[in-house]
Amino acid sequence: MASETSLLVTLATVHAIALASPGPDFALVVQNAARYGRRTGFYIAFGLSIGILLHSLFSLTGVSLLIQQHPMWFVVIKLAGGSYLLWLGISALGYVLAHRGEKRAMAKVEVTKGLESPLAAFSRGFMTNILNPKALVFFVSLFSSLVPADLSFEGKLGALFILWSLAFAWFAILAQLLTSKRLQSKLQSAALTLDGICGVVFVLVGGGILWSTLMNAMG
Template sequence: MNELTILTTLAVVHFVALMSPGPDFALVVQNATRYGRQTGLYIALGLSCGILLHSLLSLTGVSYLVHQQPTLFALLQLAGGSYLFYLGYGALKGTWAKINSPTTTEQESEPTSLLLSNKRQAFSRGFATNILNPKALVFFVSLMSSLVPATMSLSGKGIALIILWSLSLLWFSFLAWALSTQRMQRKIKSLAIYIDGLCGLLFSFIGLSILWQSTTALAAQF
């Protein structure tokens, strides 16, 4: 395949993966619907920067080396699974509090200091959610090893990184924008508690499954 075909295939595969439900998708949905457009856009920027770093590490072979070290990869899974479970637990805890206090307003039930209204905090949440997800590491190792040949030119690899980053930023930014329009906000306001609950369950399930995999892998080595 020539480089144009490789880059086109890479873009299509990556975009399809971006649209599939997962921690990144859920994070944007949960926070854009609750805290608004600015928070959603900075989370999108954080996620896309995490994807850029994953892509760079995979392209240079660092992620492959990590994946080939069972103990190191299991520890990464442990950290990532714990973080995703932490996000899920927080969302479920907030949902449970609202169910038990239905008359409490959102502002009253959540202290301002805990909201993702800070740009740096929103960016960090997006970046950490992506970079600590071991499934993302495996995905990009597989994507780069199968589609990007070692003989590809340096400019071609640079364009590949730009494509992966820009597609991620555009998709998650569009998602944040679409979910934070006034019309959409009015429609989903009554569904906020269900969105939080579903996202909490998704984070918790993925986090626990990763934790189970990591503990099983570590136990098998000792």
């Protein structure tokens, strides 16, 4: 029991460090919570956490390892994930270019029409995480290196709960902080700049995934 507790603490620590590292998930929460508000940020956080829960479940059951070891399946996942992230980036940069000369108030009114639906916010969070091939590789590595095959059923449930709850708590807290009254006004005044920065992150990550996948396929 003590060894399982130690294992879960180690798993939680590694996962927490990974969550705090800047990436597509982090950029998505920053971009959308700052622009659309706390409610949207929470739904995006929930979508991201469900994606992480599924990655964890697939890794725990061996599904992700099977996908990673099957060249065609893994290529399809990487192409889909890279294309989705690239689309997010191009959309954000396109919005910045289209509204760079407008007043902040006008831009704010128009953009609030985008993710006002909870389902749309949840879906964007979920798709961003579940289609990220780097997340698939991370969780396969995490479970293969830290979680033994003979871990008890209770231990496996505990691992899944820890990974999901940490993810949701982190992104929800991030959305909460970003939408405090003092910070919200400052972020909204720099909304287009944030869109541009997050757009560049999505383009670089998504484009990098597509480029490496295509080069490996051609090689």
